[in-house]
Amino acid sequence: MNNKEIQEERVRGYFLDATKNILKGEGLKGISVRSVAQEAGYSFATLYNYFKDINDLVFLCVKDFQQEISEFVDTQSGKARKPETKIAEKTLAYIKYFAEYPGIFELFYLTKAVDFNHKKESMEIITNSLDMICEKEWKAFDKGKGVTPKEIDHMRNLLRHTVIGMMLLYLNRRQPEDYLEFVKEAEKEINTILKLH
Amino acid sequence: MNNKEIQEERVRGYFLDATKNILKGEGLKGISVRSVAQEAGYSFATLYNYFKDINDLVFLCVKDFQQEISEFVDTQSGKARKPETKIAEKTLAYIKYFAEYPGIFELFYLTKAVDFNHKKESMEIITNSLDMICEKEWKAFDKGKGVTPKEIDHMRNLLRHTVIGMMLLYLNRRQPEDYLEFVKEAEKEINTILKLH
DNA sequence: TAAACATAATAAACAATGTTCAAATAATTA
């Protein structure tokens, strides 16, 4: 990478950081060509020298956020016991992350697919987001006797759908209204799906 | 209701119908003050004589759509057998409705709560949408022996969350890509939750 | 009937948004 590329990459980073800050704070409603550029310290027109459009910039954040979520989940979940228990812990941490940053949930799950245009990579990161977080544990679960791979596949799908549905209703429809109640309900549903008691 | 009120109600109806048509066709992206007014046959400014703003108008559609969904589900689901079977059938029909009209899913579940402003009624219709559709069957289920009310409550929550999560991923993230596969997966998850085999 | 009034519909105007492009500025090179 030559000097020019290094410098370009730096400027791109300023815009990316600005976008991430706004998303974590105000969410998508705070994002505009002008607000991002101001936060980055450039004119709004400069943005178009480094990114195709504002969507392009927003969806480039997906990768970084998935990384951040992964790290957050690791700090939250305890030391290894049964894989199912670990999956339950990680999934709950996953939920708590999005409850803290609703703007990132919005970006991951509530933006329309058509806005992604040709950002197939970001799309796939999101689709597999939770599964990737628990990848190791699902594999370990698979090795343990008594559950067929098909059943595990089914559990993983069910878990993903339930978690996303719960978050959607809580973050977008205020149901349940109370955070603690939300977490309690989430624990209960996760445990049911994973057959933990 | 005097003549004036009747006529006002009629004009409101024209705008409402226009909005519903656009939502069923193009979805929220097709909605604008100008497009709705054009479809209704009025100037865009006229809209503000009858509705607070464009959001007001859009959220007034919720009630009508919930009614329409309810009727659709009734035509789709067969004659009564076990309540659980009926719930499964109705839930699948519910899913199929939204798969046909993604714009209405968008309106029901993907719009931000803050946009609802003071439209608490629309909000509650949505929150209880699926539960209302299957209300009778859940009650019948409750009367059948062998399942506690608490367990039923839990099943209802789990079903709601899973269904919404599935629809979100299919309609917003194209996962699974294929409609038939989506329906098959939905059936499987619904049956698991309702303990049907 | 004609003037005064009330109501309904609208056009004009404004602010905020995304985007493009030519001009201005900064950096590099001969």
Add this chain to the structure above:
DNA sequence: TAATTATTTGAACATTGTTTATTATGTTTA
């Protein structure tokens, strides 16, 4: 230093939601 290249930017345009003053229409009253 002058010329060239690269980067940054302001001006401009289209589209959006919303407000407000004006027009058009119908009704009431002197």
